[in-house]
Amino acid sequence: MRSFLLLSSSILSLTACGLCRADMKPVDDLVLQGVTGQSGIAIGLELDINVVDINGDGLVDINNGQFQQVTGCGLGNFDSSPAGTCRLALNFANRANEWLVLKDFYGSLRIDNLYLDGGYLSAADSDPATYDSSKFFDSSGNCLLGNGIDCSDLSTGVGFENLPAMVVRMPGSYSGGAFTDPTYTPGSPGTGGVSSGYDSIRMGLTIGGASIEYGATGYAQNNLGSFLGISIADNNSAYAGADVRGSAYVFGF
Amino acid sequence: MSSVSNSMGRWCCNLSWRAALNFLAIFTISTNVSAMTSLSDEALSGVSGAGIAVALDDFRFAMAPTSYIELTGSDGGANWQRGDARYYGLSLTGGGSGTDWYGDGCASADPLSCPLGVGTISDFASVYNPFLLRVFQYEGYDYQGTYRNQIAPGSANSMPTVLELIGPSKVPDPWRWSFLGELEVGRNAGSPADVGSNHSEATFLQSQTIIYGKPITADGRPAILRLLKVENTADPTFGLMYQSALSGDFRFSVAHSTDGGPDGLHEVPNFDDNEGVHFKNVDAFLPLGQLHYQAITLDNVAPGDGNFVIELTRLPGNDANIYNDFYSFSSDCTGVYSGVDCGYKRTGRPERYNETHGYVYWGDPSSNNSDANTTDGIYFKAPAGETFQAYARTNNSAPEGNNSINYSMTGNAFNLGDARVEGLLVQHLKITSLGAN
Structure with missing residues (x-):
């Protein structure tokens, strides 16, 4: 399995700055305060599992519109040894020597524009009438909100809306420097249509088959066929696409 | 799940949300830019790690x-x-x-x-x-019929x-x-x-x-x-x-x-x-x-x-406590049946009934639907401008004065109630x- 977590160039630049500080011109706080668009950080996320990137350019090699899986994978043979080279095996508690083996398992995930920031719950402008106090008590009935807040009176302490949160934003489909609405263009009869702009999340996944395999090394066996396979893709691409918009406020107590 | 094996290698990620939050706070504060949102230590001090909300x-x-x-x-x-x-x-x-x-x-x-x-x-x-x-x-109750009600770990209860x-x-x-x-x-x-x-x-x-x-x-x-x-x-x-x-x-x-x-x-x-x-x-x-x-x-x-x-497991056999909890049997019978489970009741059900x-x-x-109602209940509907026939067979007289035992109506939508x-x-x-x- 190979996986990549690539941060955007902005983060890499920040990292590089630490190495070459002597050659850079210092910028004081006053100047920085005038800079716009500096809130948060943007990242791109790439995750590849058992797929080929021959030249190491970070791009998955596509063959006949599909991922090119690693050698020995994707053979579609689920009932004879040896096992394929790409598989994921799960073993549950009290199920000794019984492995749920996912066979011909490979895929790729791309998230190009994910924005991380810090913030306060007030930014969500949620309706206070939706409050459910039962979610904020522990098993003994103690209020967990902390910061002096009483679960029955949210205005106490720092106030509920002043609780901090990690904010994750996805602004939607991105194309050529702008965020736009995705589209679908019907094809002519027999050719199928094409979706465009559904690129907030792009994901392709193949699990060719699955079965229970037995023994201490059942995870490495391929004897008992398959009862189910799963594929995530697009009619015109190895990647299924989705348009995602919104903000997630992640907080805890 | 006790273990995971992958033929091409092993990997594990254990991202603590609190660590992420702290990382984000540190990163944000360190840049010292007023337009960015900094999270103070005081604000973070109330976090205990008991739950994650999204x-x-x-x-x-x-x-x-x-x-x-x-x-x-x-x-x-x-x-x-x-x-x-x-x-x-x-x-x-x-x-x-x-x-x-x-x-x-x-x-x-x-x-x-x-x-x-x-x-x-x-x-x-x-x-x-x-x-x-x-x-x-x-x-x-657990599967053995033991009532588990103690917060502190380590005991049978x-x-x-x-x-x-x-x-x-x-x-x-x-x-x-x-x-x-x-x-x-x-x-x-x-x-x-x-x-x-x-x-x-x-x-x-x-x-x-x-x-x-x-x-x-x-x-x-x-x-x-x-x-x-x-x-x-x-x-x-x-x-x-x-x-x-x-x-x-x-x-x-x-x-x-x-x-x-x-x-x-x-x-x-x-x-x-x-x-x-x-x-x-x-x-x-x-x-x-x-x-x-x-x-x-x-x-x-x-x-x-x-x-x-994939199995939703059977109830354990012959445990009165579990059966009474699961079926919400009442035990408030009176007279010669005093103390005996009464079984299902239409009124006064235990609160557990609504959970099991x-x-x-x-x-x-609360309302009766007309035969062409499209705002409530179950109905079938044809494309706009099209109609279909719905049939019913009655034992004697059909509704609306139609006395045929093979009763039909033509329309765009029919509500079944x-x-x-x-x-x-x-x-x-x-x-x-x-x-x-």
């Missing part, structure tokens, strides 16, 4: 009309054929105006006429009522700990779920039919499913997923519990528009805006599993043929795959 604001998710999740069948056999199911265009969108996957607007103001809302859902999960992932302890994901319990605006389904029968794995194959070249059925509602019951109970260790000393395996909650309107349809849109395998059809079976004012609650004596478990088939079993028993209402039972299922109790459910080996 609120979603102005949220919208729409998978491309040509993108799909496919469940692939195994080769057919005697008396059955291979089946492959694709789910295209899975989406979670807002109310108001919308379009279909083909790109057309929708003729009707009814949200069920459109699978895709244009807008977002403003309070998808409010910060006051977020998705909540937490560990929690609940009182209850200690409450088991469960990991649970709880959905929002108050949702101001309805969500719109939808997907385009395609079932292909008899696919030739070695030579599958081409995109655009017609019905003589491939056997397939396309449909659309739309739900416009809320992930809660009408009385505000949320959906809950629990992960736990099964409290059965004979099988302490990985277990799941799911409390399903849903209210709103539902439509399932298959008719295409008459505008000449495609009708081929793997092509996006232009569905009619009105046709289909509708369920209005649905309210459904279904608990699968009970703390701490019934859970959903995963297993193999006993002969070891490679197939997979589910229900499904299709339509508001409301339906109601109460006291849903799932004692045992077992699903076994058959395709392996």
Whole structure:
């Protein structure tokens, strides 16, 4: 399995700055305060599992519109040894020597524009009438909100809306420097249509088959066929696409 | 789950949300830019790590009309054929105006006429009522019949700990779920039919499913997923519990528009805006599993043929405490039956009855629906401007003065009325795959 977590160039630049500080011109706080668009950080996320990137350019090699899986994978043979080279095996508690083996398992995930920031719950402008106090008590009935807040009176302490949160934003489909609405263009009869702009999340996944395999090394066996396979893709691409918009406020107590 | 093995290597990620929050705070503060939001130590000091909350604001998710999740069948056999199911265009969108996957607007103001809302859902999960992932302890009987009610760990009565994901319990605006389904029968794995194959070249059925509602019951109970260790000393395996909650309107349809849109395998059809079976004012609650004596478990088939079993376990045998809890038997009989369990009652049920028993209402039972009603209950509807005949056979005189015993009416929509299922109790459910080996 190979996986990549690539941060955007902005983060890499920040990292590089630490190495070459002597050659850079210092910028004081006053100047920085005038800079716009500096809130948060943007990242791109790439995750590849058992797929080929021959030249190491970070791009998955596509063959006949599909991922090119690693050698020995994707053979579609689920009932004879040896096992394929790409598989994921799960073993549950009290199920000794019984492995749920996912066979011909490979895929790729791309998230190009994910924005991380810090913030306060007030930014969500949620309706206070939706409050459910039962979610904020522990098993003994103690209020967990902390910061002096009483679960029955949210205005106490720092106030509920002043609780901090990690904010994750996805602004939607991105194309050529702008965020736009995705589209679908019907094809002519027999050719199928094409979706465009559904690129907030792009994901392709193949699990060719699955079965229970037995023994201490059942995870490495391929004897008992398959009862189910799963594929995530697009009619015109190895990647299924989705348009995602919104903000997630992640907080805890 | 106790272990994971991957043939190409092992990897593990353990990202503490608190660490992430602190990292973010440090990163943000260190840049010392006034426009950025810094999180003070004082604000973070109240965090104890007991739970993670995720609120979603102005949220919208729409998978491309040509993108799909496919469940692939195994080769057919005697008396059955291979089946492959694709789910295209899975989406979670807002109310108001919308379009279909083909790109057309929708003729009707009814949200069920459109699978895709244009807008977002403003309070998808409010910060006051977020998705909540937490560990929690609940009182209850375990599989052996022991009542577990002690907070402190280590004793025979200690409450088991469960990991649970709880959905929002108050949702101001309805969500719109939808997907385009395609079932292909008899696919030739070695030579599958081409995109655009017609019905003589491939056997397939396309449909659309739309739900416009809320992930809660009408009385505000949320959906809950629990992960736990099964409290059965004979099988302490990985277990799941799911409390399903849903209210709103539902439509399932298959008719295409008459505008000449495609009708081929793997092509996006232009569905009619009105046709289909509708369920209005649905309210459904279904608990699968009970703390701490019934859970959903995963297993193999006993002969070891490679197939997979998902099972909602049976109740333990002959334990009065568990049976009384599960069935909500009352024990308030009087007279010569004093102290004897009375069984089900129509009134004065124990509170536990509403936690162990589910229900499904299709339509508001407080009103009677006319035969052409399209706002409540269950009805079938033809495309706009088209009609169909509905038949009924009566034993004597038919309604509205029609004395024929074979009674029929012609119209665009016919309402079947409301339906109601109460006291849903799932004692045992077992699903076994058959395709392996």
